[in-house]
Amino acid sequence: MARAALPGRLGEPVPAGRLIWRAATLAAQRAETPTARTLVLDVPGWPGHLAGQHVDVRLTADDGYSTQRSYSLAAPADGERIELTVQEVDDGEVSPYLTRELVPGDALELRGPVGGWFTWRPQDTGPVQLIAGGSGIVPLMAMIRARRLAGSTAPFRLIYSVRSPGQVYYADELAALAGQPDGPQITYAYTRAAPAGWPAPPARLDAAAVTAAAWPADTAPACFVCGPTAFVEAVADILVSLGNDPGRVKTERFGPTGG
Numbered sequence: 001m002a003r004a005a006l007p008g009r010l011g012e013p014v015p016a017g018r019l020i021w022r023a024a025t026l027a028a029q030r031a032e033t034p035t036a037r038t039l040v041l042d043v044p045g046w047p048g049h050l051a052g053q054h055v056d057v058r059l060t061a062d063d064g065y066s067t068q069r070s071y072s073l074a075a076p077a078d079g080e081r082i083e084l085t086v087q088e089v090d091d092g093e094v095s096p097y098l099t100r101e102l103v104p105g106d107a108l109e110l111r112g113p114v115g116g117w118f119t120w121r122p123q124d125t126g127p128v129q130l131i132a133g134g135s136g137i138v139p140l141m142a143m144i145r146a147r148r149l150a151g152s153t154a155p156f157r158l159i160y161s162v163r164s165p166g167q168v169y170y171a172d173e174l175a176a177l178a179g180q181p182d183g184p185q186i187t188y189a190y191t192r193a194a195p196a197g198w199p200a201p202p203a204r205l206d207a208a209a210v211t212a213a214a215w216p217a218d219t220a221p222a223c224f225v226c227g228p229t230a231f232v233e234a235v236a237d238i239l240v241s242l243g244n245d246p247g248r249v250k251t252e253r254f255g256p257t258g259g
């Protein structure tokens with residue numbers, strides 16, 4: 001029986017302004033790198049989400065001043081429990097509070113899930129090309145985790161560009177997943193410092209590096225690119241120049257947000 005497209009059904013994009021703000025409580029946290037922290041939040045009434053979606057987080061001070069930022073969901077929902085990973089931005093207003101000051105039991109507000117375009121669904125079986133720059137790994141990790149949780153064997157490749165080995169998020173989990181028979185193929189690219197013995201000097205991703213590690217365009221991969229705005233634009237241009245259909249290159253820019 002055909003089902004009507006109800007606004008708000010899992011995966012149907014809902015404009016952020018129509019979402020309600022929910023109270024969330026920090027249940028646990030863990031360091032991913034010296035400057036990035038995963039926040040495990042309990043959100044009563046959480047409706048569920050798709051890999052790739054994000055939330056808006058709102059903080060309100062005692063004097064009523066309020067500000068909000070967007071953060072990608074880092075993992076599939078576990079009931080009413082969600083995870084975000086926040087990179088501390090020097091001199092940032094919100095991220096240092098989330099990474100340094102928030103402690104278990106503290107409350108904040110969030111609304112979501114937001115976004116319906118930059119998403120991967122476990123029923124999608126075709127090849128997937130993920131390309132992350134820095135904290136842009138967060139929604140792509142949600143896709144990798146959703147794939148594992150669903151027992152999907154959709155062929156995944158990840159190119160993960162980081163400044164140095166110490167900046168890799170989820171390093172142990174990624175290594176374990178890559179070692180599994182149907183695990184994702186993972187290629188690291190280092191921009192400032194590479195591990196000892198690494199075959200190439202540190203460099204920004206270029207067309208040759210993407211060609212060497214990515215699915216060829218003739219396999220028609222679904223491409224997801226996430227990171228700082230300049231990174232995303234450069235990589236999306238490379239993917240299209242290599243013959244990928246622009247309509248299959250989906251991007252998420254982690255530029256400044258707020259208001």
Ligand SMILES: Cc1cc2nc3c(=O)[nH]c(=O)nc-3n(C[C@H](O)[C@H](O)[C@H](O)COP(=O)(O)OP(=O)(O)OC[C@H]3O[C@@H](n4cnc5c(N)ncnc54)[C@H](O)[C@@H]3O)c2cc1C
Nearest residue numbers: 069070071072085086087089092093094095138254256257
């Ligand atoms: C859809 C979406 C999803 C996002 N998901 C994540 C996520 O999963 N994890 C995460 O850590 N961040 C994510 N961000 C970025 C996040 O929303 C904030 O922009 C970031 O945390 C900085 O906020 P702040 O208040 O600390 O800095 P601000 O006080 O807003 O800015 C301080 C200074 O840092 C610069 N700046 C702000 N944001 C960035 C940035 N992202 N990179 C570099 N410089 C910046 C500003 O221009 C300013 O000069 C996402 C952004 C978007 C739009």
